[in-house]
Amino acid sequence: MVRLQPRPNRLFGERVRAFRSRTGLTQEQLGRASGLHRTYIGGVERGERNVSLMNILKLASALRVDAADLVTGLPAP
């Protein structure tokens, strides 16, 4: 079933993908670097996940950015 995803999660996922592309990491490599599963990374990038603070921080660390870079300017749901 395809569900409409909340816009902030979509925007967050696009940012993760953009930063990951910039680093040259694959989803699998980002998964290993962050301790998260590659299928979870895929879901995050597609905006299908409402990511928790702990996972935001793991992703930011693996992408070598500040968590602020991943969430700044995102609209409230």
Add this chain to the structure above:
Amino acid sequence: MVRLQPRPNRLFGERVRAFRSRTGLTQEQLGRASGLHRTYIGGVERGERNVSLMNILKLASALRVDAADLVTGLPAP
């Protein structure tokens, strides 16, 4: 049972409390403004919650700050 809470959640909770105090809102008022329950707000401020992106954005909006202000510089877990 008292459990040790992960440090990033503690730091996040301290920031929420600091911004809330600055605005002069009670936990109950912040709850109403954000659409979250006051007991949840209390748990967040005590570092007992691993807050999701959607709730981070609701809190930031109700506190009239950017979500980046709530997460910048937090250490990876």
